[in-house]
Amino acid sequence: MSELLTKSAARNIFYGGSAFFFAIFIGLVAHTHYYARTTSTDESRLTASVINGKHIWEKHACINCHTILGEGAYFAPELGNVWLRYDGDKDPKSAREALKAWMINQPTGIEGRRQMPKFVFTDKELDDLISFLEWSSTIKTNNWPPNKAG
């Protein structure tokens, strides 16, 4: 490497530059935090039921098969927009019933088809979980996914 750059200059550029970029990053994430709470999500609808639904989603490790907003495992369908796929925005009552019926009937046991584990949910837990999926479908995601297939 050229003699123009000494080791101590390289070191100073590394420390100074990293601090500079990290400071910008923190500033932008602070704004992103504010944006997430005020613009991209509706916190007035972030009820105790939705938050409890999120914990149910977590403690059953759903994300290790499904994706939500494109993140997770790629073994089962995207669920960020599952509420819209079930037309929950048009007929919330039917969508809720259909999703419940789907979940309590797992696993299907059909040969050669991917199996969802058997989860034992109370009716309230099912409601909370679906409320979480419903709330997630309202996040402003820069219009991702491209279509209903998720």
Next chain:
Amino acid sequence: MKYQTQAIAKWYWIAALALFAVQVLAGLVAGYIYVQPNFLSELLPFNIVRMLHSNALIVWLLLGFFGAAYYIIPEESEHEIHSPAIAYFQLILLLVGTLGAVVTYIFNLFPGNPIFGMQGREFLEQPLWVKLGIIVAALAFLYNVTLTVLAGRKTAITNILLLGLWGIAVFFLFSLYNPGNLVLDKVYWWWVVHLWVEGVWELVMASVLAFIMLKLTGVDREVIEKWLYVIVATALFSGVLGTGHHYYWIGAPYYWTWIGSIFSSLEVIPFFAMVLFTFMMVWKGKRNHPNKAALLWALGCSTLAFFGAGVWGFMHTLHPVNYYSHGTQVTAAHGHLAFFGAYVSLNLAIMTYAFPHIFGVKPYNQVLNMVSFWLLSGAMAFMTFVLTFAGAVQTHLQRVMGMSYMEVQDQLALFYWMRLGAGLAVVIGALLFIYAILGPKKEATGLEGAALQPAE
């Protein structure tokens, strides 16, 4: 081995290799479930198998890093590790935590319990008590190695290694923050995941590679350390704001599509710099080191990291592309080669270099070790190619044509079968590597635990 306490690395690496075996076996089972979905579906569902696969990987890579630190720091600092007792206490703590996490996943112990139950955020599934144990272990580790470095000679290699390890511990603290708002959850989840693998882990990678180059090629330290600073500067300048490529579609502001696209495109630079660095050092170096397998792994590491992390990452990082490919098998393809190239190969390189010194034998089982390199690398490349094809087909059918997820998956069966074959080769390669490293050895140098000169 010049310093007695370098031998601490031995047990860290043996534990790491055991978990490496667990990781690839869990991967093989997961790959089999993809083609035979009824397999184990009631006993050990896919989500549990996948947790074992990804968590075993993370823990063994970290154990490998800790081992590398314990091996490198005494030699660089010219000072014994402050306290071997703390180092072994840290290892036991990590192993108890790992075992606890595994048992909790498999038997679903304490479901829903906030302290003992699994937490189920991707990669951060460890129960809270395990997370706290990891933090205690990290603090013990940092205390131990920082005191060692402060008491001894300070080099650029130890500076960067230490900065990377401190960063790992600091960013892990964000795993404790789990807000109810999914968007905020994701924003800070990436502070652990991205700022680890595309940030501070790269500092560890570059400093360990620099140490290996210093030993294997004999190039002047001044030259190597200047390269090291340039590499890590480009890594953090691009990687920190490159976090933006995870903020495109999760409810973060639109400006991230630009910032993420620009800076994450630049993330290829440090990986390319590491290729230039390793090949130039070998080309310039005059030392003819007998450990050819370590050299192969080190060059393989920078090359495969460049393709897996750099090229495959760039392929889908621009936001107009990522809009369609996000969360498909394209991501899986990139993830597999990136982790293998950058971090698995790095660990196997330093182990291949250091184990002969620890055991006090001449570089041993070189042919077996090199065969395992080609088998593992070839199989991982093949796996990456078939997953990339699967991802391209999936992206088109699902994201462009709007076909439903399960219908699309049926179209990908051929690729999943080929991935399974590659996975089997990976398992064989991993077992071969472990045998080459830990199996029978000949040609003792009679220098176990003593100075090994002149070739080091």
